[in-house]
Amino acid sequence: MKGPFPARVLLSKLDTQELSVKHGVLPVGQEIRLHSHEEHAQVEFYPSGRATLFIEGVGEREIGSGSFMYAPRRVRHGIHSVKEPLEIVSVFVPPLF
16 A cells, blocks of 8 residues: 555455555654644554654654554644554544545
8 A cells, every 4th residue: 555654455445434444564764744634533553663653732652562543633643763663553534545
C-alpha cells in the first residue's frame, strides 16, 4: 500500500464500508509527518518498537510495545524519533482505502 511506510492492507472498502485496517513497520530514521484526515477517525496500535507520537491538543508522548492512539477527524498527528522499528496496526473509520 502506498503511504509513508510499507504496509499490508488487512481490510478495505472492498471488504466492508465500515472501516479499513493496515499493518506495517515504520523503520528507524523515518517519520510520519504531521497530517490530519478530513473524513476519517484513526486508531493505531503499536505491538512493538519505540518512537515519539504527537497529537494536536494532546502533545507529545513516547510510544512503544502495547501503546495505542486515537486521532479524531481533522486532528493533526504524526510520529517522529523512531528509536526501534515501530510496528503499526492502523484502523480508519469510515474506510480510507
